[in-house]
Amino acid sequence: MQAIYGGTFDPIHYGHLNSVTALAEQVSLHQIIIMPNNVPPHRPQPEATSEQRRKMVELAIANNPLFTLDCRELKRATPSWTVDTLEEVRAEKGNQQPLAFIIGQDSLLSLPHWHRWESLLSLCHLLVCQRPGYPLTMETPERQQWLETHRTSSVASLHQQPAGCIFIAPTPLYDISATLIRQRLAAGQPCDDLVPAPVLNFIHQQHLYR
Numbered sequence: 001m002q003a004i005y006g007g008t009f010d011p012i013h014y015g016h017l018n019s020v021t022a023l024a025e026q027v028s029l030h031q032i033i034i035m036p037n038n039v040p041p042h043r044p045q046p047e048a049t050s051e052q053r054r055k056m057v058e059l060a061i062a063n064n065p066l067f068t069l070d071c072r073e074l075k076r077a078t079p080s081w082t083v084d085t086l087e088e089v090r091a092e093k094g095n096q097q098p099l100a101f102i103i104g105q106d107s108l109l110s111l112p113h114w115h116r117w118e119s120l121l122s123l124c125h126l127l128v129c130q131r132p133g134y135p136l137t138m139e140t141p142e143r144q145q146w147l148e149t150h151r152t153s154s155v156a157s158l159h160q161q162p163a164g165c166i167f168i169a170p171t172p173l174y175d176i177s178a179t180l181i182r183q184r185l186a187a188g189q190p191c192d193d194l195v196p197a198p199v200l201n202f203i204h205q206q207h208l209y210r
């Protein structure tokens with residue numbers, strides 16, 4: 001099964017990479033497609049340019065056959081909704097193959113604010129990585145009900161059905177965020193245990209996050 005991993009990746013870090021590597025093992029994913037997003041103008045802009053974010057992902061996944069990079073959202077002049085991108089991917093792959101979208105626990109909680117969020121499960125499964133510091137239940141009883149309705153603990157279901165399940169994976173907790181990394185770099189603190197070395201070298205070379 002293939003899974004798409006969307007995010008800003010400003011920068012990509014071990015919280016991303018280690019969580020989804022553990023997830024891949026737990027649910028037998030054979031490919032994770034990293035898809036950096038184009039940030040809408042009304043949101044806080046990434047500090048790194050699209051090109052720099054792309055390059056950092058490339059450096060982080062070099063020689064790792066589990067990962068590929070899809071720049072379709074970055075290349076567009078305008079930001080795209082996840083649901084629209086998934087519809088496009090579905091049109092390419094057809095409706096039969098299982099497809100998953102990976103999010104962290106924080107994104108699961110905010111999912112009901114995403115554009116056409118209730119359509120997401122008709123297009124893909126949602127695979128959720130644990131993240132420390134976020135509640136395990138949704139904000140309202142209705143949303144919790146939605147979660148319970150779709151939630152599965154069966155890995156087999158993820159492979160047998162093309163879409164429609166939410167799997168909360170028992171991934172290890174990584175207390176790492178891109179915000180923390182940007183703050184540490186701005187304060188001149190080391191980030192060797194948070195970001196892969198080639199990415200960190202690139203960050204220094206480009207004078208990023210100072």
Ligand code: ATP
Pocket residue numbers: 006007008009010014015016019102103104105106107129130131132174175176177178179180
């Ligand atoms: P920022 O601090 O700038 O908001 P971030 O570290 O949350 O960034 P994003 O690129 O916004 O990183 O995240 C992409 C996806 O990765 C999201 O679904 C997010 O929930 C997930 N994610 C990020 N960090 C972790 C982590 N430490 N553990 C599990 N999931 C994570």
